[in-house]
Amino acid sequence: MAQPKIKVEQLNLHYGENHALHDIRLDVGENTVTALIGPSGCGKSTFLRTLNRMNDLIENVKISGSIRIDGQNIYAPDADVVSLRKRVGMVFQRPNPFPMSIYDNIAYGPRIHGIRKKAVLNEIIERSLQQAALWDEVKDRLHKSALGLSGGQQQRLCIARLLAVEPDVLLMDEPTSALDPISTLKVEELTRQLKEKYTIIIVTHNMQQAARISDVTAFFLNGYLVESDRTDKMFTTPKDQRTEDYITGRFG
Amino acid sequence: MRMSRLTDRLATCFFWLAGCLIVLLLGWFLFKIMVEGLPQFSWHFLFGKPEEILAGGGVGPQLFNSFYILFLSLLFSLPIGVGAGIYLAVYAKTNRFTGLIRISVEALSSVPSIVFGLFGALLFVNWMHMKFSILGGSATLALLNLPVLVRVTELAMRAVPVSYWEASLALGSTRWQAIRRAMLPSALPGLITGVTLTAGRALGESAILIYTSGLSVSRHFPDFNPLAMGETLSVHLWYVQAAAVVPDARQIAQGSAALLVIVVLIFNLAIALPCRMLQKRLTGGK
Amino acid sequence: MTNQTQWSRTQKRKESLMRLLFTGSASLVSLVIFSLILFVGYQGVQTFRNIPAGEFFLSTDWTPSQNRFGALPFLCSTFLLTLLSVALAVPLALSGAVFLAKIAPRAVREMLRPAIDLFVGIPSVVYGLIGMTVLVPLLAKLFPGTVGYGILPAALILAVMILPTILSVSEDAIRSLPQRLEEASLALGATRWQTIRRVLIPAAAPGILTGIILGMGRAIGETMAVYMVIGNSPQMPKSLLDSTTVLTTAIVKDMPSTFYGTAWNNALYLMALVLLFISLLLILIIRMAAKRSELS
Numbered sequence: 001m002a003q004p005k006i007k008v009e010q011l012n013l014h015y016g017e018n019h020a021l022h023d024i025r026l027d028v029g030e031n032t033v034t035a036l037i038g039p040s041g042c043g044k045s046t047f048l049r050t051l052n053r054m055n056d057l058i059e060n061v062k063i064s065g066s067i068r069i070d071g072q073n074i075y076a077p078d079a080d081v082v083s084l085r086k087r088v089g090m091v092f093q094r095p096n097p098f099p100m101s102i103y104d105n106i107a108y109g110p111r112i113h114g115i116r117k118k119a120v121l122n123e124i125i126e127r128s129l130q131q132a133a134l135w136d137e138v139k140d141r142l143h144k145s146a147l148g149l150s151g152g153q154q155q156r157l158c159i160a161r162l163l164a165v166e167p168d169v170l171l172m173d174e175p176t177s178a179l180d181p182i183s184t185l186k187v188e189e190l191t192r193q194l195k196e197k198y199t200i201i202i203v204t205h206n207m208q209q210a211a212r213i214s215d216v217t218a219f220f221l222n223g224y225l226v227e228s229d230r231t232d233k234m235f236t237t238p239k240d241q242r243t244e245d246y247i248t249g250r251f252g
Numbered sequence: 253m254r255m256s257r258l259t260d261r262l263a264t265c266f267f268w269l270a271g272c273l274i275v276l277l278l279g280w281f282l283f284k285i286m287v288e289g290l291p292q293f294s295w296h297f298l299f300g301k302p303e304e305i306l307a308g309g310g311v312g313p314q315l316f317n318s319f320y321i322l323f324l325s326l327l328f329s330l331p332i333g334v335g336a337g338i339y340l341a342v343y344a345k346t347n348r349f350t351g352l353i354r355i356s357v358e359a360l361s362s363v364p365s366i367v368f369g370l371f372g373a374l375l376f377v378n379w380m381h382m383k384f385s386i387l388g389g390s391a392t393l394a395l396l397n398l399p400v401l402v403r404v405t406e407l408a409m410r411a412v413p414v415s416y417w418e419a420s421l422a423l424g425s426t427r428w429q430a431i432r433r434a435m436l437p438s439a440l441p442g443l444i445t446g447v448t449l450t451a452g453r454a455l456g457e458s459a460i461l462i463y464t465s466g467l468s469v470s471r472h473f474p475d476f477n478p479l480a481m482g483e484t485l486s487v488h489l490w491y492v493q494a495a496a497v498v499p500d501a502r503q504i505a506q507g508s509a510a511l512l513v514i515v516v517l518i519f520n521l522a523i524a525l526p527c528r529m530l531q532k533r534l535t536g537g538k
Numbered sequence: 539m540t541n542q543t544q545w546s547r548t549q550k551r552k553e554s555l556m557r558l559l560f561t562g563s564a565s566l567v568s569l570v571i572f573s574l575i576l577f578v579g580y581q582g583v584q585t586f587r588n589i590p591a592g593e594f595f596l597s598t599d600w601t602p603s604q605n606r607f608g609a610l611p612f613l614c615s616t617f618l619l620t621l622l623s624v625a626l627a628v629p630l631a632l633s634g635a636v637f638l639a640k641i642a643p644r645a646v647r648e649m650l651r652p653a654i655d656l657f658v659g660i661p662s663v664v665y666g667l668i669g670m671t672v673l674v675p676l677l678a679k680l681f682p683g684t685v686g687y688g689i690l691p692a693a694l695i696l697a698v699m700i701l702p703t704i705l706s707v708s709e710d711a712i713r714s715l716p717q718r719l720e721e722a723s724l725a726l727g728a729t730r731w732q733t734i735r736r737v738l739i740p741a742a743a744p745g746i747l748t749g750i751i752l753g754m755g756r757a758i759g760e761t762m763a764v765y766m767v768i769g770n771s772p773q774m775p776k777s778l779l780d781s782t783t784v785l786t787t788a789i790v791k792d793m794p795s796t797f798y799g800t801a802w803n804n805a806l807y808l809m810a811l812v813l814l815f816i817s818l819l820l821i822l823i824i825r826m827a828a829k830r831s832e833l834s
Contacts (some may be wrong), residue, residue: 086424096415109423114545263731267641270633335563356568362817364759370810426553456661459761489663509664
């Protein structure tokens with residue numbers, strides 16, 4: 001098999017005294033959707049945030065081990081965090097558009113990376129909104145405030161905003177948990193389409209969602225990665241008893 | 253059971269009375285200042301030069317100096333105060349250095365203004381041989397503004413939703429880019445409100461300025477030379493009542509008092525209030 | 539894409555620069571307070587070269603022309619004035635705070651609170667003027683035989699000045715109490731007044747105390763308004779309507795007559811140092827009280 005896009009080895013994370021992630025080992029293939037499932041507080045969001053080093057924002061965090069993306073360890077001492085976050089983008093649980101126009105929201109990323117020409121920006125914005133399946137809905141109100149959109153539209157806007165910086169990897173932290181069922185389906189459909197160009201890792205509370213959209217599923221429990229496997233195998237014949245208990249709803 | 257209901261009614265009456273008393277007290281104050289001071293207003297009073305011995309002096313130069321010194325002091329204190337506030341809101345970790353900064357800000361905010369005045373006199377007038385000057389006064393006034401600006405900036409920055417910060421960083425921005433593009437625009441109304449309130453307070457300061465910018469005004473009007481002597485309106489009010497010989501000292505003082513109050517009111521109402529409403533709209537709703 | 543890496547490099551350099559500037563600003567603030575304490579302290583301590591500490595703090599004879607610098611009258615009057623003004627302000631301020639927080643209808647509060655906050659911004663010389671033109675003659679009339687100047691008018695004026703401070707901090711403290719405290723008391727059948735008296739005020743006590751201490755700090759440091767009504771004789775007051783001087787007004791009054799470097803001038807700096815220490819002490823008390831209420 002070719003080099004995995006993301007290779008996580010011996011990853012340990014401590015919040016001060018609290019040992020939050022234990023010896024995580026995971027390979028993520030290119031152009032796949034990997035779902036991270038597990039009960040509340042099991043560390044899946046924490047793990048997701050290690051992939052774009054958003055955990056650096058928290059004080060007293062210690063990380064050991066390595067995460068290689070395209071072969072390079074992102075936790076090397078001389079690693080460039082800013083360009084990492086450009087390559088590895090994140091969608092948050094609650095949509096968080098800036099209090100600006102739709103145009104300015106999407107242009108934000110390109111602008112901070114130095115793109116200023118209007119023509120180029122216009123093109124990027126249209127392309128990103130098309131990819132996020134939002135273009136038709138907002139093309140006539142690009143300069144209106146993004147806060148006027150519905151929840152589902154705002155989340156797709158956040159996805160478009162992130163696509164505008166041309167990442168390789170998309171991290172999604174429970175992106176539909178704050179949305180209504182119809183918007184949820186739209187975002188799931190979007191995820192399936194995006195898989196063709198991007199590598200996607202999605203944290204979800206909803207096992208049916210994981211079963212619907214992911215190729216690989218990883219089950220977390222108490223900071224340990226219990227098992228990970230192809231989704232269809234995971235949900236029919238899990239190897240670990242704890243996985244089976246969680247999937248069948250005995251706990252969590 | 254009856255007794256407690258009776259005391260409750262009495263207590264409610266008492267508190268209403270207290271509220272009314274406070275309103276009456278403060279209202280009477282305002283009324284008295286305006287009633288005595290507004291009749292003094294005339295073009296000559298507001299913009300004319302003061303008299304040393306004769307009646308009929310104006311407060312033009314002092315009014316000018318008040319604003320000039322305020323402007324200069326904000327020029328000195330805004331960059332440092334806002335910078336320190338941003339440091340505390342964004343960059344500071346929980347360590348001893350941050351603790352030191354915080355206690356310094358609190359300590360600085362508790363210093364009585366006369367002590368600032370003495371420090372300014374020591375540093376600028378004596379050690380740096382500046383003599384009484386607008387510059388010395390502004391620099392000392394800047395010290396008074398500093399802790400308030402730090403606090404106001406930090407609060408305004410912290411009021412901005414964390415999600416903007418996270419979203420910006422997740423898109424690959426540096427911290428400064430996130431501050432400049434995502435946070436400061438939202439924090440601006442709160443910042444402006446705070447700066448306006450600081451300005452209002454600074455305009456009324458006198459103890460700080462008596463021994464740093466002095467008790468007289470330059471002969472030219474308006475004089476932009478920062479090394480000129482710069483008596484401000486508040487200082488003039490005090491001086492006129494304490495030591496001046498002009499026969500209409502009382503009237504000049506009353507007019508100055510009304511003028512000061514009006515300026516402070518204008519600052520608060522015209523600028524701070526709309527900003528507060530703008531802020532509510534930016535962070536609260538759509 | 540070398541353009542991209544060049545851009546990133548510029549951004550990183552900007553980031554380092556701005557970070558340095560912000561850290562520098564914060565350090566500068568610390569530098570200011572330390573140099574203030576140091577310089578004022580240095581100048582003040584020079585006094586002890588010519589005048590023994592005992593004389594400064596314990597003698598009541600302040601005659602600079604004869605080289606006698608007993609500052610006890612100032613210390614006593616400061617103490618008395620502060621106590622009296624706080625005693626006058628707190629009952630009304632606290633009642634007002636309770637009124638606004640719990641009794642007044644929303645519309646009244648929305649109007650009153652900003653109005654009261656506004657008064658914190660009124661210059662002290664304006665308060666002093668009213669004190670001088672209205673209060674002093676009134677007191678002279680009410681108490682024949684006196685001129686109307688003294689600690690009493692000063693305390694009255696100061697009380698009005700610190701009222702908004704104490705009121706707003708106390709009101710914030712009461713409003714920030716969790717709703718369940720009030721609900722629990724009312725659900726047991728207590729009246730509103732009983733709830734306020736037995737549950738809310740004790741629970742808000744740390745915040746209220748902070749407000750009082752802040753008001754106290756303002757009263758101690760107030761100069762101009764006090765100067766205009768207190769009489770300014772450097773003597774121990776024999777009554778509340780006897781002309782006297784406090785630390786702040788002593789400094790303002792004597793400063794023009796002194797020369798830099800003389801004992802008289804240094805004594806004024808020593809008084810400023812005392813004021814500084816008192817203010818810093820009050821801040822420490824507030825911090826300790828805050829820490830204790832956090833722990834409990």
